Amino acid sequence: MVRTFDPNLSLEAADLACIRDDRVLFEHLGFTLATGELLMLEGRNGSGKTSLLRILCSIRLPDAGAVWWCGEEVQRLGPDYHEQLSYVGHKDGIKQDLTPEENLRMARALGRPSPELDIPEALELFGLYGFEDVPTRTLSAGQQRRVALARLVATEAPLWILDEPFTSLDRDGIGVFESVMETHLERGGMIVMTTHHRVALEGERVKRINLTA
């Protein structure tokens, strides 16, 4: 029996603005995301997608507006909000000198460990079986990306915030990660992501925001 997340979770943003080097990237941006929904951010390079993701993570302060998690402002929640989210950014966020297993162990220490998958299972899911005890620096870029993505399933967070997760993945890797996202949404998880790939997820649960428009 697969555990599902609390169905009352929600991520809400209102009136967000981001100004960078006195250029307005976006303003008056808002959305609501409920459980089981995916939010796709689209837009040209430099349209502020990464900045928006970082605002949603609470790494960056918005120049106006606010983000709420279940009705509470995320800046005020702090670690209580971070516990609910996993972020995979431009940078993989893994240590080159550590093995994939050690990297995932640290990720589990910082967040909430997944009760369903242990570390070898998470690595196996991403086709890294047999690589768990070599230094990550010896792996290819695509494999390193897989380690970063394995963090998502090795920990248990309802909200995933992903910045171009498909970068340097091969077709097989893309397929694996799409099915992982599918499972996450079915469990009642939420995803906010940017990508230039066409994603095989469709339907009502996929929302889109175009920042260029």
Place this chain on the structure above:
Amino acid sequence: MSALSTPRAMALLLRRDLLLAYRRRAELINPLLFFVLIATLFPLGVGADSRLLQTAGPGIVWVAALLAALLSLDSVFRSDFEDGTLEQLMLSAHPVSLLVLAKVFAHWLVTGVPLILVSPLIGVLLSIPSRAMPVLVASLALGTPVLSLIGAVGVALTVGLRRAGIILSLLVLPLYVPVLIFASSAVDAASSGLPVGPQLYILAAMLVAAVSLAPVAAAASLRVSLS
């Protein structure tokens, strides 16, 4: 499954940083060499008169320790910033200030403790009398953690900058002045056989203050640097 307790996460982070330092152990020796090198250069510059060295010795050891600490500071957050693990730390379920404390402690263990261990050797080179050696070691044991903690705030403020080195020293060195004054005066007093209690107590008080305040300031600084 709920999140680990914060002390457990801190312990794991400490372990991770020590492991990383161990895997790059060739780099560990550099600040230490720097420390010894400065202490060797001073007598060559000012002359090897043992009376002169005795009066200047405590100050030289401490200035050398200060510079060695400064040199090694950049590594507290730099590599974590570059590979994105710092973001992951900021987004953890634990208070960032405590994770910072664990990181600084790890950094002190691999850069500060070796300085303390070789300091008697430097003391001999600078003709510090042997009765002052315990005080020299004690002053370093109390003082170098303060240097690491204050330094961490400076590094946290400059970690996003491309050329951080010179600015870092401008930010951090003035704040090191009290440690320098009390620590070298303790060693000085000990070599002339005077009581050193007050200086060491003040250093201990600075350590307590730095442990409680610096991680909070460093966490706030990291939040600014990453945004």
Place this chain on the structure above:
Amino acid sequence: MSFQEFLHMGGYAAYVWTSYALALVVLIANVVQPLLQRRRLFAALARKRRRSARN
């Protein structure tokens, strides 16, 4: 007290007058600098406006 004596400052003229002159320079510099910066900014903004008006 004559003006000569005043300028002489009891033999400390160099120190006293240098101090006051320096104070004057510093005080004026702090007023002039923002004024210059303001002028530069206005010029830059006007340039930008002309550029965007042409397009």
Place this chain on the structure above:
Amino acid sequence: MMRFIHRLASPKYFYDVAGRIVPWAGWGALILILVGAYWGLVEAPADYQQGDSFRIIYVHVPAAWMSLFIYVVMAAAGAIGLVWRIKLAEIIAIASAPIGASFTFLALVTGSLWGKPMWGTWWVWDARLTSELILLFLYLGVMALYGAVEDKRMASRAAAILAIVGVVNIPIIHYSVEWWNTLHQGPTVTKLDKPSIAPEMLWPLLIMAVGFQLYYVATVLMRARVELLERERNSRWVQELVQPR
């Protein structure tokens, strides 16, 4: 009251109000400084020990006071800006730094100019001069950090944190330097300390001090206004200000 604060926090309103305060503070400062300088240079009697060289006090001491005062203001404004995210407080903090640094510089150089006839050398590791020198480094650190970070909003928050760290450290630094001084100097005559001062010497000092305060108010607002324009250059009110329709 809250409404007033709220209105003051609006950039355009602040810009206008500050613009109205600047001339008053500026002219007031000019008058007070002129009166203080005249009184100090001409009216006040020469010191029976130091002769006329003591007249440097009327620049040195107010500048030293201001250097500390401005640092505290800068840290307080920085803290307000950080905690309540008030942009204007950030701007006040960062506009204070160069003014404070120049007062610190002035205090240092005049201290040295005063020390030369008194001690016979340009520089003595006197407690106050040493603290002042470290304070100058603290100011320069804040300014260098602000200049090095490209995103100005981020830069002012970083500088604010540094200023707060500095302000916590200033008493410790001051105390340790003083302690160090008594240790190494022995009973040197600390000429810069004046246990008692004749009232006819004190009055010009106080007038100068108030004049410097007003001067600070005027210049910090001038700087803050320019800084505000630069940061808000794309907003409508700045556009209208530059080229009214």
